[in-house]
Amino acid sequence: QQQVKQSPQSLIVQKGGISIINCAYENTAFDYFPWYQQFPGKGPALLIAIRPDVSEKKEGRFTISFNKSAKQFSLHIMDSQPGDSATYFCAARRSRGSTLGRLYFGRGTQLTVWP
Amino acid sequence: SQTIHQWPATLVQPVGSPLSLECTVEGTSNPNLYWYRQAAGRGLQLLFYSVGIGQISSEVPQNLSASRPQDRQFILSSKKLLLSDSGFYLCAWSPGLHSNQPQHFGDGTRLSIL
Numbered sequence: 001q002q003q004v005k006q007s008p009q010s011l012i013v014q015k016g017g018i019s020i021i022n023c024a025y026e027n028t029a030f031d032y033f034p035w036y037q038q039f040p041g042k043g044p045a046l047l048i049a050i051r052p053d054v055s056e057k058k059e060g061r062f063t064i065s066f067n068k069s070a071k072q073f074s075l076h077i078m079d080s081q082p083g084d085s086a087t088y089f090c091a092a093r094r095s096r097g098s099t100l101g102r103l104y105f106g107r108g109t110q111l112t113v114w115p
Numbered sequence: 116s117q118t119i120h121q122w123p124a125t126l127v128q129p130v131g132s133p134l135s136l137e138c139t140v141e142g143t144s145n146p147n148l149y150w151y152r153q154a155a156g157r158g159l160q161l162l163f164y165s166v167g168i169g170q171i172s173s174e175v176p177q178n179l180s181a182s183r184p185q186d187r188q189f190i191l192s193s194k195k196l197l198l199s200d201s202g203f204y205l206c207a208w209s210p211g212l213h214s215n216q217p218q219h220f221g222d223g224t225r226l227s228i229l
Contacts, residue, residue: 030189034217037221041223041225042219042222042223043121043205043207043218043220043222043223044159044205044220046217046218049217057148080193089158100209101147101216101218102161102164103161103207103218105158105159106158107157107158108159109159
């Protein structure tokens, strides 16, 4: 059972446009939602993360929007650049009552930004 | 600062041969350690995790095993590789005893089985 559902599977955006990737979850015990960015041949790198006590978090051109009631969160990349072309993974984790901090990942979105 | 190393970066092995992939973490102690397999379009599948030396938990029954002989060393093994073991294997770590800290990944091993 997929704990975190991610869409779209692939996304093509023009340079300067806005890239939007969406994720949804069912487990209301999740309390930490990171996004990872992965370039070909590399491991995923933490991009930005949010906790459910805020509805939005912005770091540079990257913004996470979080809707707790809908159990959805999304990544917005403003002014998308060719260098943003990568695979993006959303994830979720339950921190309380767990020393492991296991992450549940979406299946990834391959973003291509055309120059 | 903490760093994670995985080797080899690429590996080509015949079916039925053994496997040993190694992962080490530097700059921290008592980390949580993880092995993932990544298949195209299927995201990251957690294979094993460890919260301490000799403590291994398996998420998916399979042809693989893991061991943690030292605090910052995590090894993925197989006695006989199958074609289906091909994939991109990633090791990750997070600070132990602090489940609210992020996971950090190595650069992976691309394993091809012929």
